[in-house]
Amino acid sequence: MQKGEERMEENMVKRGNRLIVYVPRELDHHFAEQITETLDQELEKGIVRQLVFDFSATTFMDSSGIGMIMGRKRLLSCCGGTVSAIHVNDRIWRIMQLSGIYKHIEISQEAVWNRKMR
């Protein structure tokens, strides 16, 4: 945690108008619903303009994860906000390619060298 950062839930950190969501190990329908519930409460306040999904701990994602990200993208794009995904592994990148979501959000595959940085 750095100065000016606010930890919302166990898996979310807000700094200014940027919110980082640390995606769990597996992002399926079960976990997507849990994230949506807490995330939407925060997004409804209308402060967040940059939403970042950090996939450094994630090894599994299915189409429910895609639906969750696209839904948040729709919420944010109406007020000029952006959504991005970082530290995406090869498998999750393939899922994002197949679904076409890579056309709508910015994706970075850069690996995480030091997990403790979190």
Place this chain on the structure above:
Amino acid sequence: MEHKNKMVLEVESRSCNEGLARIAVAAFATQLNPTLEEVADIKTAVSEAITNCIVHAYEKETELIRIECFCQNKELTVIIRDTGKGIEDVKRAMEPLFTTKPEQDRSGMGFAFMEAFMDRVSVESCPGRGTSVTMKKIIGRQNSVFE
């Protein structure tokens, strides 16, 4: 010698069972000596089919989902059955991006992912009676990039 095996598993249509179901099927598939990539393919396809049962077939009801797995030589067959509301138009339901629940953040990619990650997918459904999804995959056909 011919290798054959079978597993039957029933789970309640609770979202916490999605992880359990895909891991159980992946564990069953290990006897075919799959690559990491193939295991990931199977887990994704099973997760999609189970999610369909929970979100669409049973909606808010808690009922049983039956998962049958067979292996014969190099071929894995997974059948996922529900006794839920069924699908009116299977062909349409299988079109990429088609969804009846866009307001619930459904991407409409479930069947497309099953078809992308398994060799064959067939769907039988009877409105009001239920749906069964049969997926087949030959294991060990290509070398994994990880090995």
